[in-house]
Amino acid sequence: MGDSGRPGRPPAPSKGRGAVSNLQGRFERDRREAFDDGWAPAGEMPARADAVEAPASEAGPRLVTHVTLEQARSILTRNASPDIPFDVSLNPYRGCEHGCIYCFARPTHAYLDLSPGLDFESRLFAKANAAERLRHALSRPFYRCETIALGVNTDAYQPIEREHRITRSVLEVLHACDHPVALITKSALIERDIDLLAPMAAKRLAVAAVTITTLDAGLARTLEPRAAAPSRRLRTIRTLSEAGIPVGVSVAPLIPFVTEPDLERILEAAREAGAVYANYIVLRLPWEVRPLFEEWLQAHFPDRAERVMNRVRDMRGGKDYDADFASRMRGTGIWADLLRQRFYKAADRLGYRYNRYELDTSRFRPPALPAPPAPRQGSLF
Template sequence: MTDARKPQKPIKGRGSASRVAGRFEVTTTEGADDGWGSVYEDLVDAPKPATTVTEERARTILTRNQSPDVGFSQSLNPYRGCEHGCVYCFARPSHAYLDLSPGLDFETKLFAKTNALERLREELAKPGYVPTVTALGINTDAYQPIERRYGITRQVLELFAETKHPVSFVTKSALIERDVDLLAQMARDNLVSVHFSVTTLDNRLASRLEPRASAPHAKLRAMKALANAGVPVGVMVAPVIPMITDMEMEHILEAAFDHGAREAGYTLLRLPHELKDVWREWLELHYPERAAHVMSLVQQMRGGRDYQAEFGTRMTGTGVFAQLVQQRFRKARARLGYTRYPDLDTRRFTPPRKATPQGELF
């Protein structure tokens, strides 16, 4: 007899198969089989969950952090939630703050910060503002599908280009190729770098892990286009998943290098908060025969737990398997000739003029 509370099959085009409860919810609802058939079977046969977008007015737009594990101290996210639906996304738990599920809600109930340009201009125009490399679209992808409709990323990128403010990207979307004109212009002044996050080169696996992100070959094509335009391009092998994608690490690094990437990094699978439940559900639906083995290796890299959040090890893990991944990455990186790009230039920054009710004559 099946458990009516658990999804029995994946939802095509979505990473998560259910609305995993958020950690701040006071009450949760569970389906129960009353003998008249599975409640979940009724839900599966219902229309597939559609994507909805709520337009919101952000009070602030720049986020600061002091984490030693990331290469930036400031970021800007034009959107909340991400339609890419990457099942392993570390940002999924952030939807719990909105009283929404880190599962299906994260990839179907999205928020667009329609006043991002206005707020950014205000921030950059402040007398005490000190320019620092700003990561654009880190918590959720700045080039996810709804960017085609809203163009918020394009708007803020234009302001960064206008003020000669340095920007970095990590994306899973070939849509970034749309903005090659701005990126090439900024690259000439050492103001931008772009890293493509590549988890797998297997199209079928990618459609399960990251159903609405660009296909692997499309990422590589965009990587090549940007590199040919003079944009510094790198690759993030992220996340490395034991027994699912770890065997592809060297192949990803080789393919990326062939398409113009000259800087490389990697991170191991991270399962903070509710993400561990979303991930376990996905494993049971797609790889039930190896789910226990995968989680055993994950826990070996996390001190016997699903996740450890300590600075210094949360990205690369600990233990024998984590050390093996690190050694493989370093050897492949050296063999292929990857290097490091110079730091982006913060000295060219020119603050924008403050907007006034009277406008500007000159």
């Protein structure tokens, strides 16, 4: 399962993975407990014939990535949350190999009867027909054009995109019909699609944001193990900016005493690289993310784990998490106010803008669907 210690000992981290364990999802009715019968080496993972092995250079328990192709019935998701700056999103994948321990999307794997822990980053689902479903949705007679946020729940440019190219196929549809798109990623792979994004940006049809959590490469390696290194993300900001694509930086999440000290330095480095707008989000711990994050803290920062969680609670009204739309992204209380002041003072000094780019929806042309096959007249004889 990824718990490399013997029963009774705290789970040990796997190199190249964010979660420390395969914590059970909240909908599972049966409970499993590790039991050492003396036969298998501690932490050994069974092999899968249909899975892709993790890089051989990675030490520690063996964990493979398994990708399931699925046929989506619909592809666009409507958002009703007032604190999220988009109304429509598209996610080409479920689960994310980046393995960010703080990812708010981890609990969605519980709906699949899978763990929000190691399963979320190693048992992935690719929507193979995403471009086809998108083309169908955009061609509907009453479709109203709105900017589509691409890759919000999980990263559209996670490592498996190199092989499956689903994000690329979705962008090709949007490019062909002049539909606006906003992207956010932690991956340098977005540079592959500059040939589509740059012409769209020239027509005010594309904008991108790169998330930078920390500038410490060692910390990033445990916090978000399979995302691009911080220095590489800064280079991606520069590359996108030089291609004429408006690009911003998302400093998220701010984790007290872990990533929070980097706030001003991230804003400075991203601005120097060409970022023109900025945003920040305070650590959120919904559902299973809280115990997974606490396991991660105990594994990597046992000396400050209690201090971090106490500060999180200070910003959540004494709770581990508060889902109130008015405060879940920023927190409340004196510490949240201090973070807010630090962010805006630094951003104002550096000349960032805060309002999102308004993209052009007037150019949209519905895609043409393939003509249905002509009916064939049967012969009487």
